[in-house]
Amino acid sequence: MKLFATSLLAALLAVPAMSSFAAGEAVPVVAAAPASAKVAKPDLVKGDATFTAVCAACHGADGNSGTPAYPKLAQQHPEYLIKQLQEFKSGKRKNAIMMGFATALSEDDMRNVAYWATSKKAKAGFAKEKDLVTLGERIYRGGIGDRQIAACAGCHGPTGAGLPVQYPRLSGQHSEYTAAQLTAYRDGVRNNNIAMSQVAAKLNDKEIRAVADYIAGLH
Numbered sequence: 001m002k003l004f005a006t007s008l009l010a011a012l013l014a015v016p017a018m019s020s021f022a023a024g025e026a027v028p029v030v031a032a033a034p035a036s037a038k039v040a041k042p043d044l045v046k047g048d049a050t051f052t053a054v055c056a057a058c059h060g061a062d063g064n065s066g067t068p069a070y071p072k073l074a075q076q077h078p079e080y081l082i083k084q085l086q087e088f089k090s091g092k093r094k095n096a097i098m099m100g101f102a103t104a105l106s107e108d109d110m111r112n113v114a115y116w117a118t119s120k121k122a123k124a125g126f127a128k129e130k131d132l133v134t135l136g137e138r139i140y141r142g143g144i145g146d147r148q149i150a151a152c153a154g155c156h157g158p159t160g161a162g163l164p165v166q167y168p169r170l171s172g173q174h175s176e177y178t179a180a181q182l183t184a185y186r187d188g189v190r191n192n193n194i195a196m197s198q199v200a201a202k203l204n205d206k207e208i209r210a211v212a213d214y215i216a217g218l219h
Contacts, residue, residue, distance in 0.1 A: 040108055042078075047116030050109050054101055055117075063120040068176035075122035080168040081114035093192040125172035127217035129209065136214025139207060149202050152211065160218035171218040178212035 052061070055073070059065045063074030073081060087093040088102035105113070127133050141158070143151035152170070156162050160171030170178070184190035185200035186208070200208070 040111070042115035043108075043112045044116050044119060046109075047112030047114075050105070050113050051116055054105075055113065059117075063117040064123045065174065068174040069180070070174075071177045072122055072125075072173055073117040074120035076114075076117060076169050077162055077164045077167075078111070078114035078118045079165045080162075081117060082110050085110045085114070087192050093190065122169070122172055124219045125174065125216040127213045128175060129213045132206070132210035132213050133217070135207065136210035136212070139203075139211045140214050140218075144202075144207075147202050149199060152215075160215055170215045173215055175209075175212040175216040178215055179208050182208045182212065 051059075051063070055063075058067065058070045059073050063072065063076075065072050084093060085102045085105060088095060088098040089105070091099065102110075127136075139149070140152040143149045143154075155167045156170050157167075160169065160173075162169040162171075181190060182200045182203065183205075185193070185196045186203060188197070191197055203211075
């Protein structure tokens with residue numbers, strides 16, 4: 001399940017204020033369903049089976065992708081994962097491979113897979129470009145004031161844990177994936193979150209690389 005091919009930053013990397021990098025953008029808060037409406041409870045057994053059959057080849061057997069081009073899904077907020085799958089299926093988020101996989105999934109399948117992935121523990125990542133870590137930390141924690149770039153931590157938290165329902169988890173995400181997503185937002189290739197597109201539009205290649213690398217080492 002080559003989720004989010006070519007991909008930051010919450011992204012992310014999606015999300016207002018440097019929110020979705022990796023994996024990242026803000027997930028709209030949806031009004032509670034009427035008391036009469038019944039929402040099926042996630043079936044983790046079915047989620048495991050679907051993930052193994054459809055997603056594991058790219059995202060790892062436990063949701064911890066070993067390939068930098070594919071995002072880690074383990075411990076990601078389920079609402080975020082469901083939203084991405086829905087948008088791949090509808091075409092709002094463009095990726096031919098992921099659209100093919102998502103189109104074959106029902107709403108129940110998406111929910112089961114998302115909650116199963118959430119139940120798996122994410123493996124820690126690490127920064128690779130030591131000379132860029134300081135710059136990445138400065139952007140992530142404090143933004144760039146004179147260019148009106150907000151701090152990523154404002155939405156994704158100081159450790160990159162994100163905020164359930166609203167902002168995706170970024171902590172430990174592959175830097176290559178996060179950087180690719182930020183670049184896609186900046187260049188208009190990924191346009192399923194206006195806020196992230198606006199933030200990424202102000203970042204240059206070095207800044208994107210730096211913040212993506214810093215996020216990879218967050219825990």
